Amino acid sequence: MASQFLINLLIAFLWMFLYDDPSFPRFIVGFLLGMVFIGLLNRFLKRDFYLRKVVAVLNLLGIFIRELFLSSFTVIFQILKPKLTIRPGIVALQTELKSDGELTLLSCLICLTPGTLTLDVSDDNRTLYIHAMDIGDAEQLKLQIRNSFEKAIMEVTR
Amino acid sequence: MNSAYGILAALFVLFGALLSLFSALGLIRLPDVYLRSHAATKSATLGVLFILSGAFLYYWLVEDLVSFKLVLGIVFVFLTGPVAGHLNARAAYRTGVHLWEQSTQDDLKEALQQERAEAKKNAEKSHKLQ
Amino acid sequence: MAEALLQTSLVLLVLSITGCMYRLLKGPSVSDRIAALDTIGILMLSIIAILGMLMRTTAYLDIILVIGVVSFIGTTAFARYIERGLVMEDE
């Protein structure tokens, strides 16, 4: 229910933004449009979504941006180095996250940060296979992901 | 246009463009498709982030126009870019594109072999049933 | 000054596209090409944003979004195709 409302709200804002006209009527039209869409397509929205602390979201965002910048520059550095010294590989990561949304968020974040890439997800949604540009210590990589992203996501979602 | 704001926006853009160039370089230089994927994802993220932010700043500060479309653009790219990268890399892996020979570890190889063997067995079983 | 910077950026982006073209033509795997194509799409998006600034028009802002959508769907379709041999399942 809540997630549907959220999406609805989102659509309303989206509508408003698209017109570059943040006015109430636009918002209402967007909201109504959203209601129509959700009414039509509600079969896809299987799971509920609970509104949680905004702080958790911001925290997640912060972690993400930090990771983004840090690893970006690492990668650029690697690219610009005359000789490749990286040791890439694929690492299996067991995750505690359960819902599709959590899993997706995690793998998106992993993908977004340069240097790591979600390659595959096991059929039971428990294992993520991550291609890393420079593994270094595989266990440390896993730990890092668990501690930063996974934890932050759980903060948001649970 | 050539106000300080304009130049600021332009610098943002230039930085984004540089990032894009680097990732293109990566795309050329890196040895296997997975590594190149990393580089490719770069321009989808940081590069676009900077360029669109620059544009946002430009329209906002120079042309006095707050364009949420640009913000939406950033959000959209951030949402889709990683998934696209993921799908492409997975497709590569599953169609048998090899890792760079200097790769150190491949946890997926075994898992995938197992999965396929099982699937084959199931398929043959169901064929026999028919 | 700002204009010059933007134009420099354009040149850089076009160079990047050329780089991607190299990968596109060279391959060797199809996925390489798709990655290159996807990148070209994103670079196009950036180029169009800059061109819009240079032309002092907001006319192209929609294209930015459209390219985002479309290049994503294109990449998805390509990836799905090479992985499964078809784009959409139907049964």
Place this chain on the structure above:
Amino acid sequence: MELLLALTIGILFAVGVYMILARSLLRVILGLSLLTHSVHLLLLTMSGLKAGAPPLLGEKADSYVDPLPQALILTSIVISFGVTSLYFVLAYKSYQKLGTDDTEQMRREADE
């Protein structure tokens, strides 16, 4: 610029023609789409490439580019999209039925 674009148009057209003269239907179809691009660029070039704002009246510009060719190109894009789609589906169907997408092979079969 017009000179440069005229050259581009010619090259696109030439490559398109070369592809159309190939045996594989796919190449033919791709050739057709190159021809279409070439002709669209031609329409654009023919209206003159002088500077001007996009033909959006909200832009408050002194001069606008010629909007008519743009409208014509749009119509043409849409139509050739429909036609090319049909052609592609036909090509695919004939591969299913005739077992080849080689036009020469089709011809030989027809003779039998």
Place this chain on the structure above:
Amino acid sequence: MNNLVVLPLLLPLCTAVLLLFFKERIQLQRIISAAGQSATAIACVLLLVQTGSSGIQLLAMGGWAAPYGIVFTADFFAALLVTAATITAGFCLAFSFGTVGSEREKFYFYPFFQFLMAGVNGSFLTGDLFNLFVCFEVLLISSYALLVLGGTKGQLRATLSYMLINILSSTLFVAAVAYLYGVTGTLNMAHLSVRIAEAGQGGILNVIAVLFLIVFSLKAGLFLFFWLPSAYQAPPPAVSALFAALLTKVGIYALVRTFTLLFPGDPGVTHVWIAWMAGATMILGAVGALASKDVMRILNFNIVISVGFVAFGLAVANEASLQGVVFYLLHDMAAKALLFLLGGMMIREAGADQLSAMGGLISRAPWLGWMFLVAALAAAGIPPLSGFGGKLLLLQGGLQAQSYVLTAISLFSSLIVLYTLVRLFIKAFWGEQPAGPATAVVAEADRVSNAAAKTDARTDADAQTKPDVAANAVAFATAAKASHGSATQPRNTSRGHLVVAGVLCLIVVLMGVGSEWMAQAAAEAARTLVDPSVYIEAVLKE
């Protein structure tokens, strides 16, 4: 402003859209199609009457006057062609009931038919060069659909090559429009005419004129007709007849319009091309007709010959010859439709399309035979049938203009028309039926036909559920034969279809006997062709 002008396009369009909602209900589709076709015909006749009585009728779409908007311009020539096309197509439609097969009928045959009509009529009426391109596309894509519907191998092959050629010509069309727009900055044909005349038709404009010549020649089958014989061979007879009657005519119409309105200025260049192409077309068409050994192919080459014949009139471009062009076009629509319908019935009767496998049909189908002979004589321009008046005017025009070689060629070609069609008549209707054509049947087609033979007797009267199977099988058999070029089970033509052909045959005769009306109409129609200023003033005065 006269909204009547758009009806010949709008009514088929509306009919088609309405038909789209009743995919499975064949009987209803037939009724709607027939009603729609009749309504269109009535609208055309009304338009013709109005055009005749009060001159050129205009409709500026959306109220945007020329040269800025698209203006439908019905001069008497266009109105005449629209009327003739609609009525002729009506016969093809009536013939298609029960001959195209229920599968086709369920897969939008009738909507495609109506869409084609919309495209054809639109092409005749539009006064805007780019809109002409769009109308062409409407009719072309419908023709692709009609051609390929059924999807047999032969059809696929034919459609692929037909489509390729037409896409090429459409591409060149856009290019030519682009060039012309580049020079003149306008698209309305009347306005173009004014501007071209003002700029002086030399140099680049002549080159552009030749581009248009190529484009329309491809559509008309003038010299560039190589695509035609195989394309028109593939579909069922009703469709072949429709194509034969209308499609090349649209191309010819465009040629006539272009070279009388837009580019009349330098006949030393453009019309010389047309003359050469016309001569070559007549010769090659005659040669092809001589070389052909099966019914449809002979008829197809006869189309080619008549295209060359009309183009000869355009090349000469004096008053008599332009009148002849109009007259001959009207005749050719009816006569070609008739020939193709009868040809289809012949193939059906004989169960074969190769001359060597035919013979002695006259005892089984006397009416068919004599009608075919009449149609053949009409096509050859034997007086007092419909083909004569136009032929006479064209010859007169040719001699007046002292183009003796072309006149000789066109006389020779009409001898070949007579020879090939009469030979076809002899081989098919006279002599003995060759032993066992039905034994050499394609296995698959035969089996289906046999299964259907029992129900076939009832097929034509009331095509309900069961007869559909038969009709379907017939269509399949025809299609299979078309793709294999060999024989199928012979079957009798239904009386209904015979009546359809009979009425058309009567029209062909009456068009000849009543040549006076035709000649007057042709003279009236040729007025705008001879003197385009009439057309220009009417369009641009508003």
Place this chain on the structure above:
Amino acid sequence: MSLLHFFLLLPFLLAAMLPLLNKLTKELHPGWLAMAAPAFMLFYFLSRIPEVSKGRSLTASVPWIPSLGINLDSNLDGLGLLFALLISGIGALVVLYSISYLHPRKEAVTRFYVCLLLFMGAMLGVVLSDHLIVLYGFWELTSITSFLLIAFWHKREVSLAGALKSLLITSFGGLAMLAGFLLLGLAGGSLRVSELIDSSAVLAASPLLLPAMLLIALGVLTKSAQFPFHIWLPDAMEAPTPVSAYLHSATMVKAGLYLAARLMPIFAGQAPWYILLTTSGLITLLYGAFRAIKQTDLKALLAYSTISQLGLVLTLLGLGSVYPTGSTHEYAVYSTAAAAAALFHLVNHAAFKGALFMTAGIVDHETGTRDLRQLGGLLRFMPLTFTVALAASLSMAGVPPFGGFMSKELFFGSALDAMRSGSWGTAAFLIPVIAWTASAFTFVYSAIFVWRTFGGSRRGEQADASHAAVQEAPHKQPNDARHATMRAPVQETPQDARYETLQETPHEAPLSMLLSPMLLAAAALIFGLFPGSIGPNVLQPALDSLQPGAAEAFTELSLWHGWTPELLMTLGVFIVGGALFLIAPRVPLLNRPLRVLFSWNGVFKGGLRNADRASERLTSLYLTGSMRHYASYVFLFLIVAVAVTTFMTGGFRISFSGMAPVTVYEGIAVAALIAAALAVPFAQSRMMAIILTGTIGYLVVLFFVLFRAPDLALTQMIVETVSVTLFLLCFYHLPALKREKIALRTKLINGLIAAASGIVMTVVALGAFSGRAFPSISDYYLKNSYELAGGKNVVNVILVDFRGFDTMLEIVVLGIASYAIYGVIGLKWPEEKVVERNGLREREFRLIYEDARSNDVILQTLSKVILFLILTFSFYILFAGHHEPGGGFIGALMTSSALVLLSIAFGAKTVRSALPLNFRIVTACGIAVALLTGIGSFAFNMPFLSHAFGYVYLPIFGKNELATAVLFDLGVYLTVVGITMTIILAIGRDK
């Protein structure tokens, strides 16, 4: 309508009604019905003799195509009357004869009489028409009815061959004649004979006269079976004998002579005309007579005899045309005599040849054969027939006191005078020599005809016994058997000629059958004994038509003129002819079929066969069925046409001034585009080729941006992507792209064509740019888009309003494409075979795809979110389009792409169940909305597609713009959504 026209129409009317009348009168032989026409006609024309003989001609006119000056102008003058009498008189006799000849049960007599009546009317039309075009029409009609009658027994190959040959040759001549007529009309300013005669002076000065004469002569020579066009006539003998008697001796073949006579006042004095006529007449005369001697088939003999006699008359007409009308030359009077002789012989020939054909028919009918080698001794069985045959043959041989004698005397006289006149130069002596020789031959074949048929003993009797067995079958179906005998080709007479045919004891024919030939033979005698019976009343008026103001030529005709040179020649003919007849059986030259290396028949047949073969070869040379070739024809023609035209018009100007400057990034984009384009042909795989083409598409988008076309960029971007998706959808099914095995030469040619086409495009583009002479009409749109149409996006306003009609049709095109795609994929004929796909590859994919497929959780989860984003965006694009870039088309494609994403992530089935819409109906609704928006303006009496816009105030929303154009755009949107989804789902579903 005058009485004249009524009688002209009568045969046609009767022909039209005959089938019906015949049904009403079941027992009556339809011949009796058909008889009415000639009988009434004869009566009428006889009754006109007094009037016409006074020099008054009957004229009447009925308008046919008055605006072209073509009317049924009829003119019954002396010449017309002479022919009308022949047509109706002999017509009546032939119909009478045929009533006994054709059995109403065994033959398709109705068809026979219909054709015969049509012919009769046509022939009458020929001789009564004053208008050349109408004359031509009837002329062709005689050819066609003749064709139908020759092929009366259409089951026999020989009949068909003969019919086609006659049609081909006579209509060839007819067409030439038509051209001649038209030239004559052009030169003389009229197409009416009577008016042309008046303007002969103008004609004589016209350069068109000579070609006109030659062309008309072609008509004359072909129709009247003159050498070398005679070949059709012997084969025409495949027709039933009444037809031969009527058409191929008395009437139709004389149409050519008629024309030569009719035009004599116009062409007289024109050397090419009379030389041509005389020469070909003489050649034909001699050739026909010589060939006649060698025939063994009765009808063949008569056919060659007819050819010869036609040559005779034509010679006379040629001699009669030597001096222009009113000439005072001393020999002009002899020219008149020749013309008179022509007319007289025409009549005589009609009488005796008609009788001879009929006797031949009787012999055939009663004995079952016409083969002279089997006939003989019929005298004792058929005395009456013999008498008739004898009388007619004597007339033919020119023996007094028959009419033939007199006309032959006149002929000799004319020939001698021609020699004396000096207008024939050194060859002059040939005229009487040939005339005499031919007459000797004529005597021989006349004797052969009578003697071999009736004299001696019955040769067939010996053969009879030995071939008894063979006769069995024919006895059962005598009629068929008779046809079988006629299968023998008329002139070759092969050795295996059927001896089995003398099946019954011959006996005299019934009187009804004999009546007609008897009357004709009697006429032949009467014309000789009492030339005055027709001379002053019939022949003299006809002569007046030929040579207006001619002297009385028939008053002093008598059998005895004293010992004139003509009489001596005649005596010579009898002596030499008799001698030849006696030695003929022993001289191979006279009794063997002509065996020559070169025969005109062979030329004709071989010509047709070679034309067939050559045309097949030529046609298959360019109609290869190869798409590649066809496409290259198009481009080759483009290249040649543009190059030649440029050359012809003296080139065009190309100037580089006024071009926009090139920026760096534009330059780079151009370079990239060119590079990508050049790489395309080298693509090794399908994927590669598609990607490269897609790249080009995207680069084109960049150009659209650079040249300020946001709508274009949007559309191209999305269309390109959808196209690529579509390519991919079908991709899987196509085989790996093979390396094309193309010869280097072909590659080179292709490359040259391609390069040249590209150069053409570029050069013409530069030319067109430099030739720009006018400002574009676009300023109007820019000025009025907002004020008049209420939209700020000018391109969109053009699309939905100024040129909304284009857009309406454009979505119709798209719609049709989608339905066609649906049809192509959906329509399945029964028992359709589907080509097996590559098995191995199939299984491999099945394994991976069905059983071990990857986990889509990430894509699916993300799609749920993005879906709404895209959908919202698509609606924005749709509604904002009137002022901003966008519109219905792009909006719809965005919507569709959202649905495509959904299908990719969740499968097409999910989409179908989530959106249980029939997308084909959506398309239909969309088109309907667009149409209705346009039709709506009808209600306000506005032009189709008129849009209105205004502002509406709504409670919450405030001031809102409402343009019907937006509604139109909504229609576009619905259509395009329907189309894309139809296509995508149709393809997706097809396995």
